[in-house]
Amino acid sequence: MRIECKNLSYIYGQRTPFEKTALDNINISIESGIVTGLIGHTGSGKSTLALLICGLLRPTSGSIFIDGEELYKAEKDGNKKRRGIKKSNRKSSEKMKFKAGIIFQYPEYQLFEETVYKDIAYGPSNMGLSREEIDRRVRDAAEFAGIDSNLFEASPFELSGGQRRRAAIAGIIAMDPPVLILDEPAAGLDPRGRSEILGGLREYQKITKKTMIMISHSMEDMAKYADKVHVLKNGAAYLYGTIEEVFSRAGDLKKASLDVPQITNLFLELGERGLEAGCGVYDIKKARDGIIKLLGGGEY
Amino acid sequence: MLNDVTLGQYFPGESAIHKLDPRMKIIITIIYITAIFMAKNIYVLSGVFAVNIVIIALSGIPFIIILKALKPLAFIIAFTFIINIFSGEIPLFEIGFMRIYLDGLVNAVFVVVRIAGLVSATSVFISYTTSPAMLTDAIERLLSPLKKIKVPVHEFAMMMTLALRFIPTLIEETEKIINAQKARGADFYSGNILKRAKALIPVLIPLIVSAFRRADELATSMECRCYRVGEGRTKMKSLKYSAGDFAALGLAAAFITAIIILPEIIGGIG
Numbered sequence: 001m002r003i004e005c006k007n008l009s010y011i012y013g014q015r016t017p018f019e020k021t022a023l024d025n026i027n028i029s030i031e032s033g034i035v036t037g038l039i040g041h042t043g044s045g046k047s048t049l050a051l052l053i054c055g056l057l058r059p060t061s062g063s064i065f066i067d068g069e070e071l072y073k074a075e076k077d078g079n080k081k082r083r084g085i086k087k088s089n090r091k092s093s094e095k096m097k098f099k100a101g102i103i104f105q106y107p108e109y110q111l112f113e114e115t116v117y118k119d120i121a122y123g124p125s126n127m128g129l130s131r132e133e134i135d136r137r138v139r140d141a142a143e144f145a146g147i148d149s150n151l152f153e154a155s156p157f158e159l160s161g162g163q164r165r166r167a168a169i170a171g172i173i174a175m176d177p178p179v180l181i182l183d184e185p186a187a188g189l190d191p192r193g194r195s196e197i198l199g200g201l202r203e204y205q206k207i208t209k210k211t212m213i214m215i216s217h218s219m220e221d222m223a224k225y226a227d228k229v230h231v232l233k234n235g236a237a238y239l240y241g242t243i244e245e246v247f248s249r250a251g252d253l254k255k256a257s258l259d260v261p262q263i264t265n266l267f268l269e270l271g272e273r274g275l276e277a278g279c280g281v282y283d284i285k286k287a288r289d290g291i292i293k294l295l296g297g298g299e300y
Numbered sequence: 301m302l303n304d305v306t307l308g309q310y311f312p313g314e315s316a317i318h319k320l321d322p323r324m325k326i327i328i329t330i331i332y333i334t335a336i337f338m339a340k341n342i343y344v345l346s347g348v349f350a351v352n353i354v355i356i357a358l359s360g361i362p363f364i365i366i367l368k369a370l371k372p373l374a375f376i377i378a379f380t381f382i383i384n385i386f387s388g389e390i391p392l393f394e395i396g397f398m399r400i401y402l403d404g405l406v407n408a409v410f411v412v413v414r415i416a417g418l419v420s421a422t423s424v425f426i427s428y429t430t431s432p433a434m435l436t437d438a439i440e441r442l443l444s445p446l447k448k449i450k451v452p453v454h455e456f457a458m459m460m461t462l463a464l465r466f467i468p469t470l471i472e473e474t475e476k477i478i479n480a481q482k483a484r485g486a487d488f489y490s491g492n493i494l495k496r497a498k499a500l501i502p503v504l505i506p507l508i509v510s511a512f513r514r515a516d517e518l519a520t521s522m523e524c525r526c527y528r529v530g531e532g533r534t535k536m537k538s539l540k541y542s543a544g545d546f547a548a549l550g551l552a553a554a555f556i557t558a559i560i561i562l563p564e565i566i567g568g569i570g
Contacts, residue, residue, distance in 0.1 A: 015364070056479045102483045109473075110480040112505035122502070126485030157509065171484065 001067050001099070001178050001211050003030040003053055008062035010048050022048040024235040025062070035205055035212040037226030039219070041257040045235040046215045050181050053213070055096030071095055098127055101177035103185040103201075107168035108161065116142075116159070116167050117152035123175040141174035142167075144204060162193060169197070173204065180205070181213045186221075198225055219261050223247070223282040231256055247282050263287050270294075310431045316544070317359040318429045322438035324545040329425045331552045335559050336417050342406065344559055345413055351555065352417050361428050369423045370416060377412050384408035432464035434539075441539060455529055462518070470511065477506050 010023040023045045030036045030053075038046045051057040052064060055071060064071040072095075101123075104110070113119035120141055124134045142149065145166040151159065156167055169185060182201060186194040198214075202225045205212045214226055222229055222243065229246045231239035233256040239246050246253070250260045250268050260268070260282070267281040267290060277290035312318075320328075332351075339345040356366055370377075385408045388401025426435065440457035447453050478488070481502045488499050
């Protein structure tokens with residue numbers, strides 16, 4: 001699914017002393033079938049943008065198009081006709097229901113059912129699927145997320161922290177949404193846990209060819225998992241491009257209070273001292289190639 | 301959905317009202333409320349109301365916010381107003397079979413102004429311009445004489461501080477959980493009351509679980525910093541009355557005296 005945001009703004013606490021512009025007239029598009037990273041310093045509006053795309057927040061102004069269809073248009077017109085006060089009060093859109101799945105930070109805090117199985121099945125059963133289909137999806141999602149079937153009858157609150165997070169992620173994957181948004185689902189995990197969760201989700205995206213949006217403030221994660229990156233700065237779109245393109249502009253990233261991976265920094269500094277080895281160096285493999293090139297080429 | 305909660309909502313600022321000692325603010329609020337109910341004729345009441353407007357203006361809190369605080373009371377205000385205008389002795393005019401009384405109308409205006417004054421003055425003095433921490437500190441100090449008769453004033457104040465501190469946190473948490481469950485297809489808007497109540501379970505259970513988790517973590521971290529209830533605790537910011545506080549108290553005292561004495565003088569002349 002292709003997602004486009006046109007002149008999108010969101011203001012929290014409008015008309016109160018706490019008014020804060022989270023997104024300021026943003027124009028970006030998210031391409032279908034790839035992993036798009038949203039990166040920015042704390043308070044740059046990443047999470048707000050995710051909520052808007054999911055239809056969980058209603059934009060203050062501007063519009064969102066999903067595959068060319070405007071998210072709130074039909075509802076707006078409907079309200080004019082019916083003057084439905086109740087409907088216009090809704091902050092969310094029904095249109096994105098089941099189309100965008102979002103995995104929040106600390107997703108384990110959304111678990112509530114008596115058993116792990118029931119919790120994973122909560123989303124699919126809200127979709128009104130048949131019992132067989134729900135069962136199939138729960139089992140697939142659990143297997144993917146690494147939840148053993150002998151845990152199905154356990155209470156989610158008995159699980160360990162890591163298992164709980166996996167169960168919660170399985171609950172989203174079981175809904176099989178065309179768009180999957182990751183709002184830092186690996187927050188608070190050690191590096192190994194991070195790469196297990198994020199790497200697993202990236203694998204899942206490769207197999208299913210879903211449109212995936214990944215929010216993070218870690219450049220290393222972006223380099224590892226994202227195809228294209230949007231950089232946000234103070235609620236505005238700042239940079240967009242492939243990883244190489246964005247990382248080659250380290251100076252601009254620093255202005256947005258972001259850092260490029262250390263390895264990229266090293267190669268940028270080498271470049272400044274006259275050892276030009278390309279600026280899109282962001283992982284070990286590329287670094288090795290770069291060093292070989294600097295040393296005079298050849299195969300090793 | 302939850303943004304309208306004004307309880308414990310503090311608007312930081314630098315106004316004269318903000319700078320008053322919170323203990324003095326509580327005392328002045330009590331004096332002001334007494335004044336509202338002492339005002340027995342329309343001139344005095346309009347004087348009291350004018351003072352209210354001056355206080356709001358001094359505090360720098362936008363009038364729209366004050367109106368928002370009054371909004372939940374709109375029904376009660378309208379209801380008492382209507383009840384009052386239909387009872388009295390001096391008929392004013394009739395609409396169909398309904399008779400509206402002059403003294404009833406005067407009473408109705410009195411009641412409305414009193415309720416509005418009561419709520420707006422307390423919100424300006426207490427919730428909007430006093431941070432929750434200052435407020436509980438002030439209550440603890442004002443109630444401290446009760447310690448003599450073994451009332452656990454400090455514990456009470458600490459519980460209040462923590463409760464107020466966690467209201468915004470829990471609201472934020474609730475919003476997060478609501479979003480997470482909505483994304484999983486929870487529907488809070490359709491169906492009958494029973495269905496809607498049931499739809500809240502996926503929100504309430506995680507909320508309660510996390511409230512307990514937070515309480516547990518908080519208790520641990522307080523113990524780690526050697527928190528003990530008992531004698532000899534000192535405050536990092538201890539409250540001190542300044543000259544301005546006494547000036548404000550003086551004004552309040554003069555104000556209430558005037559309200560008690562003025563009608564007598566006016567009455568004497570008239």
